[in-house]
Amino acid sequence: MDAFDAIPDPVVIDILNKVRDVKTLIRCRSVSKRFNSLATESGSLLLQLDQIGESDSEKDSTITSFFRSLFKSVNGLFPIFSKPAKPARILTPVQILAGFNRIRNLDVEFYGGDFKLEKGAAVKWKAEFGESLKSCVIVAFRSATVNTSAIDGDAETDSEFVSGLKTRVVWTISALMAASTRHYQMRDLVKEHKEMETLTVRDRDGEGAVVMDAAGMKEYRETEARGDEKVSRERTVVPNVRMSMRNAPSLKLESGICLEAATLVVVRQSGVASDGDDAELATGAFGDCMYGEAVAALLKRRSRDGKRRTCPRARPV
Incomplete structure (x- = not known):
C-alpha cells in the first residue's frame, strides 16, 4: 500500500x-x-x-500590433489550412468553483488595477459591503519621496484646496465605482455559497479591496430573496453616504517618507457613527504599512470644514 x-x-x-x-x-x-x-x-x-476586454487591445505596443497584423495577413494566404479561431470561453x-461546496473563506483577485494615475501617484481603498456599501476608506497621494528633512506642510489656502479638490473628488468617485462594480460581480457567488464567512475581492496591483463578512452576505441574500431592485446592470448602486476628508499638501511620515497631496477620505452610510468610529474604521483599514502610517498621520489633522459632507444618492452610470 x-x-x-x-x-x-x-x-x-x-x-x-x-x-x-x-x-x-x-x-x-x-x-x-x-x-x-x-x-x-x-x-x-x-x-x-x-480581466479580458476591448481595452486590452489598446495596451498593445506598436510592434506587437504590427506582428499581429502581419500574422493575420500571412494566415489569410492559406485559407485551405487555416481554421477559424474559436472564441475563448470565459x-x-x-x-x-462548481463542486467546491464547503467554502468558508474566499479571496478573489482580479488582474490589474482600476485607476489610470499619473506617474508617482497612488490610491488605496478598502470598502465593506452588505446589500450595499457600508463604508469605504480611501488614502491617496500624488507622489512619495524619501526626504528626512521634509516638514509637514502648513494648512493650505482656500485656492490651493480648490485646485486640488477636483483630483480628490475623482479619486473618491473612482474608488466607489470600482468597489460597487466588484460587489455586483460577486452577486451570484454570494447567493450560491451560503456557508461562506468571509469574502475579499481585490486586484493584484493592491489598489483596492471589497470585504463582505457572514452578516453582510446574509443581508445581501435576504435582499435578493425579497426581489428588491437595488442594483444596476454593471454595479451596485451606492446609497446615501456622508464623507469626511482630511488632506495635507506635504505629509512627513515617521519612516522618513514624504507624501505630496496626501488625502484621507472616510465614506459611511448617512446617519451612522461618529468621529471616533470613523477614526477607528480608518485606522484598521490598512494595517501597519505605509498607507496605515499615512492614515494615522492624517487623522491627527482636522477635517477641512470640521463637518461631515453628505452626498446625494449616486446614480448608476
Whole structure:
C-alpha cells in the first residue's frame, strides 16, 4: 500500500487548505479519485481571475500590433489550412468553483488595477459591503519621496484646496465605482455559497479591496430573496453616504517618507457613527504599512470644514 494512503483525510484536507489556489486544486482533482473528492472539501480558497476586454487591445505596443497584423495577413494566404479561431470561453466565478461546496473563506483577485494615475501617484481603498456599501476608506497621494528633512506642510489656502479638490473628488468617485462594480460581480457567488464567512475581492496591483463578512452576505441574500431592485446592470448602486476628508499638501511620515497631496477620505452610510468610529474604521483599514502610517498621520489633522459632507444618492452610470 502507498504510504500516502495511510494519511487521514482531515490531514490531507488541511494540506490542501494551505494550497488555497483554485487552479492548482482543480488540477489535483485529476490525480486520483481520492484527490477528486478531497480537493473540493477545501474551505479556504484563492481564486485568480483575468480581466479580458476591448481595452486590452489598446495596451498593445506598436510592434506587437504590427506582428499581429502581419500574422493575420500571412494566415489569410492559406485559407485551405487555416481554421477559424474559436472564441475563448470565459467562465464565471460560480462556474469555476462548481463542486467546491464547503467554502468558508474566499479571496478573489482580479488582474490589474482600476485607476489610470499619473506617474508617482497612488490610491488605496478598502470598502465593506452588505446589500450595499457600508463604508469605504480611501488614502491617496500624488507622489512619495524619501526626504528626512521634509516638514509637514502648513494648512493650505482656500485656492490651493480648490485646485486640488477636483483630483480628490475623482479619486473618491473612482474608488466607489470600482468597489460597487466588484460587489455586483460577486452577486451570484454570494447567493450560491451560503456557508461562506468571509469574502475579499481585490486586484493584484493592491489598489483596492471589497470585504463582505457572514452578516453582510446574509443581508445581501435576504435582499435578493425579497426581489428588491437595488442594483444596476454593471454595479451596485451606492446609497446615501456622508464623507469626511482630511488632506495635507506635504505629509512627513515617521519612516522618513514624504507624501505630496496626501488625502484621507472616510465614506459611511448617512446617519451612522461618529468621529471616533470613523477614526477607528480608518485606522484598521490598512494595517501597519505605509498607507496605515499615512492614515494615522492624517487623522491627527482636522477635517477641512470640521463637518461631515453628505452626498446625494449616486446614480448608476
